[in-house]
Amino acid sequence: MHEKYFRLAKHLSKANVKILSSILRARGVFGMIISRIAITKCSHGNTCAMEKEEKECVLKFFKIDISHGVVPGKTACMQCIQENAVLKNMDWKKIKYCIKNEIAKRRKLYTSISK
Incomplete structure (x- = not known):
């Protein structure tokens, strides 16, 4: 993980970092600056009604x-x-x-x- 994109605590293990990066890759936001990532209502785990x-x-x-x-x-x-x-x-x-x-x-x- 690059420190420019993520400020992670020093005590986080490499496994935690790998899990986080795989989640971000799945969302298609890997490598983006955090402030530019749009968080929708659904991405917090809440259910969204169908259009x-x-x-x-x-x-x-x-x-x-x-x-x-x-x-x-x-x-x-x-x-x-x-x-x-x-x-x-x-x-x-x-x-x-x-x-x-x-x-x-x-x-x-x-x-x-x-x-």
């Missing part, structure tokens, strides 16, 4: 699965990500749970109407 167009793409792609009440697996979610450029930075699990929640929402709505 409207992202959700529309997911619901359109899994329309049949939702109507049958089937939660998609990893391969179906990955196929959805590959076919829709809007979803390129999204995790497959987020798509899966979006569909799962949509199915649960519709079941709840259906049971409340039928009572």
Whole structure:
């Protein structure tokens, strides 16, 4: 690690530095000055709501699965990500749970109407 970019405590081990650098490489910010790195709401570990167009793409792609009440697996979610450029930075699990929640929402709505 370069001291110009990071002010790390002297007691940090080389393993900690390697972990930090691998995380930064994954985010695509390795070698940047810290003040220039944009921190979004999602990067703090909080969950972010899907954008409207992202959700529309997911619901359109899994329309049949939702109507049958089937939660998609990893391969179906990955196929959805590959076919829709809007979803390129999204995790497959987020798509899966979006569909799962949509199915649960519709079941709840259906049971409340039928009572």
